[in-house]
Amino acid sequence: MTTFRIAPSILSADFARLGEEVRNVVAAGADIIHFDVMDNHYVPNLTIGPLVCHAIRPHVQVPIDVHLMVKPVDRIIPDFAKAGANIITFHPEASEHIDRTLQLIRDSGCKAGLVFNPGTPMHYLDYVMDKIDMILIMSVNPGFGGQSFIAEALKKITIARRMIDESGRDILLEVDGGIKVDNIRAAAEAGADTFVAGSAIFSQPDYKEVIDAMRAELAKVGR
Numbered sequence: 001m002t003t004f005r006i007a008p009s010i011l012s013a014d015f016a017r018l019g020e021e022v023r024n025v026v027a028a029g030a031d032i033i034h035f036d037v038m039d040n041h042y043v044p045n046l047t048i049g050p051l052v053c054h055a056i057r058p059h060v061q062v063p064i065d066v067h068l069m070v071k072p073v074d075r076i077i078p079d080f081a082k083a084g085a086n087i088i089t090f091h092p093e094a095s096e097h098i099d100r101t102l103q104l105i106r107d108s109g110c111k112a113g114l115v116f117n118p119g120t121p122m123h124y125l126d127y128v129m130d131k132i133d134m135i136l137i138m139s140v141n142p143g144f145g146g147q148s149f150i151a152e153a154l155k156k157i158t159i160a161r162r163m164i165d166e167s168g169r170d171i172l173l174e175v176d177g178g179i180k181v182d183n184i185r186a187a188a189e190a191g192a193d194t195f196v197a198g199s200a201i202f203s204q205p206d207y208k209e210v211i212d213a214m215r216a217e218l219a220k221v222g223r
């Protein structure tokens with residue numbers, strides 16, 4: 001059976017109480033902390049960087065999954081590795097040299113992944129599968145939390161699942177954007193195993209209730 005992982009995006013957490021928020025969401029059952037980095041250049045929003053990653057690191061034992069929405073990509077990678085990131089993903093169109101960026105992430109001791117926007121073709125994966133630890137399919141356009149799930153992303157998840165299975169490698173397939181209790185099962189049936197959810201979790205008073213409800217949906221998945 002597939003191991004499913006829930007990765008709350010702290011973009012929707014209360015930044016004034018971030019340490020407490022990450023502790024609470026892990027206590028509620030989160031498997032991974034999803035950390036959205038936006039630069040007001042690659043995407044039209046500005047969020048958090050390595051200093052904040054370093055600040056939350058002692059508060060949680062689970063992996064920190066850094067989603068870089070920045071351009072250029074390379075110069076910030078060592079800083080995130082030093083700050084305690086475990087997984088670093090980036091958007092291929094934001095890197096001049098995708099293979100080099102993947103290698104840089106791995107050389108810094110982190111797992112590496114590529115992120116695909118709703119309009120980004122999947123062929124960027126063709127010659128780098130051997131350096132990929134995660135594929136992240138965006139089901140919204142990047143830049144903001146709280147947007148609606150774009151159903152077309154399900155097709156891409158299916159394609160990515162096929163590519164992973166054919167590679168025979170251990171690669172996580174994450175979906176990010178608009179994931180809720182009522183659509184997480186469809187994403188899982190399409191092939192995703194790791195689910196980012198920001199507003200669905202942090203907008204509710206009881207994080208455990210939402211995560212439990214998501215797991216109950218995932219338990220119905222037949223793979």
Ligand SMILES: O=C(CO)[C@@H](O)[C@H](O)COP(=O)(O)O
Nearest residue numbers: 142143145146177178198199
């Ligand atoms: O990377 C992004 C947005 O660019 C995401 O990680 C969002 O933060 C997810 O938030 P919800 O769509 O779940 O509210």
Ligand SMILES: [Fe+2]
Nearest residue numbers: 009036067176
């Ligand atoms: Fe994200």
